[in-house]
Amino acid sequence: MSIITTEVKALTPEEEAMIAALSDKLATSKPRPPMDEKKLTTDQIVQIKRACVMGHSAKAICAAFKVSLAYALKMKREYNPVKYQKAVLTLPEKAVMIQQMKADNLPDSMIGEMLGINIKTVETLSRVNPAKYLADQMLPYDVVLANLRAPRYVANPVYKLGTSMTRVRKIISAGRKELRPVIISSKRAA
Incomplete structure (x- = not known):
């Protein structure tokens, strides 16, 4: 006797084709990296890095420099203030x-x-x-x-x-x- 009582219906050919197309699309397309650096000057990039090290929030960085949240979060991960502190506080x-x-x-x-x-x-x-x-x-x-x-x-x-x-x-x-x-x-x- 099985615990599962619902019947599993077979997929139609259209549903199988849609699933195959979706899996093919996921396998071939890669997520696009944030393209914000192309729009920024080197001075702005340095300022964003400093803002990350100083501990500003991602939303504040987005608002100040007009960059995407994905880019701000990526920079915050790379320039985590904990990594750059000179001493660890007890x-x-x-x-x-x-x-x-x-x-x-x-x-x-x-x-x-x-x-x-x-x-x-x-x-x-x-x-x-x-x-x-x-x-x-x-x-x-x-x-x-x-x-x-x-x-x-x-x-x-x-x-x-x-x-x-x-x-x-x-x-x-x-x-x-x-x-x-x-x-x-x-x-x-x-």
Whole structure:
């Protein structure tokens, strides 16, 4: 006894011909690549690449340069800001930056977009009290984000001059140990 009770009808010759034509078309035609680069000057292409590295959205790039969304998304994949950052921010550093952004009344969605984390992580990290030394020695969040994606060399993109990096590393290590149970408990609650 079979589980399937519907009858399968045979295809008509017209339907078989349509399916064969469609499969032939799919096999022979390739998707067209975005042709936007032919319309752009080299300066505009460089500006689009910089906009991608700086973290602008694909819609903003489309609106600013009058390019297709497919081209903007392709460029954003190639010039992903995470690949071009000079240093990777740790969670304790992101917690300090979230406190600074909250002081400027930025919404959680914007904070998450700027730091490359989701809104739930922003909410979790905003409840954590960062170490005072870390908060005192870090540059303002807008300067840090600009330094991380700047085309020029920046010796220390995150901390002020004269910061004891040994002390910072110890604080970050302790902060990671402190954050681990907080993040695990927030995952369980979700």
